[in-house]
Amino acid sequence: MENFNAANEIQDLQYFGEFGGVNPSISDSSTYTFLSAKTMFDTFEGNAEGCYLYSRHSSPMNLYLAQALAKMENTESANVTASGMGAITSVLMQVCKSGDHIISSRTIYGGTYAFLKNFMPQFNVETSFVDINNFESIENAITPNTKVIYCESVSNPLLEVADLRKLSEICKKHNLKLIVDNTFSPLSISPTVFGADVVIHSLTKFINGSSDTVGGVYCATQAFIDDTKNVNSGACMLLGPTMDSLRSSSILKNLRTLHIRIKQHSHNAMYLAERFEKDGLKISYPGLPSHKNHELMKSMIHEEYGYGGLLTLDAGTTEKANELMELMQAENLGYLAVSLGFYKTLFSCSGKSTSSEIPEEERASIGISDGLIRFSIGLDHDIKRTYHKMKECMLKVGVLNHHENISIS
């Protein structure tokens, strides 16, 4: 398993276009014709290999992209969706029926949190939110109705790392499914290597990397993917978060450079994190030995891809955070925007944006402070230049004080 190399798997895929093109042809159709009515029926039932019926069911380009992502996550199969939330909700609604129970990390993407906390109880599916690395509290939360442990391999926005080996052990012992959102650490972490059953990504972020579309995927066994696409009972088939073929084509092309981009994002984030920490700023980055999950992450990553492009800075107050972000944007160091994985650095105040679904008291108790800025570090060619310009901004707004920091070298 240690030898599994996702970038090689993606590189080795060959898909040719209809006329010998080096890229596969986009099938620009929602529906497909048949010469025989019998084949149409068989296709509807999912029994006619290589035939397409209707593009919500499947389409050639979506299958290509899904196959490439299954290669990346080392699973038998995958299914692409119109958004990351489309993948998360389809998977959880497929796995859980009325009366079932989910155990979820309490530090997860705000949309996922809102779905589990507010939406699923309407269908009589309850969730216990836990500290994902407190294994005792996890075991205590397990009931006869528990079906799933849900977590993010690296969590949003606090960059907590889940111990997937240990979680998978607990899941095996209690016959639960381990479902992992790997959006923050594509290529760096391969959750299936540690025993994850389903791996989910928001393709919107690093995998597509150009902030021009939303998209999602879930990677799992062929049997599970088939269940979600079943015309009578499949959550994804029936809820219908279908990705468009034109988009799956553009995402597939971007996926091919993911390995290069991730290395640069990680390199740049590490460079800034190390220096800002030395300057005395409150930085959290799993690549720093001071991060509480540094050793754990080190034991799980494919080292060449590093610790990822996300870091957080506590600016103290929302006002200071806002002032700093506005100044950094004015200095063209990045954009005041949510999301991640873009070529430009993106920054946002988590408590006031992507984690605002989490109630204030809960945010405070898990450590999302009001002045917490999440940075998605870009692909900057000259990160030293960026560091100096960012530091000037921090001095200017007083997030960093001159006396604490004598040498601006």
Ligand SMILES: *Cc1c(COP(=O)(O)O)cnc(C)c1O
């Ligand atoms: C963005 C994000 C999602 C949701 O994805 P969409 O594509 O916006 O639906 C889910 N999980 C994580 C960790 C994310 O960052």
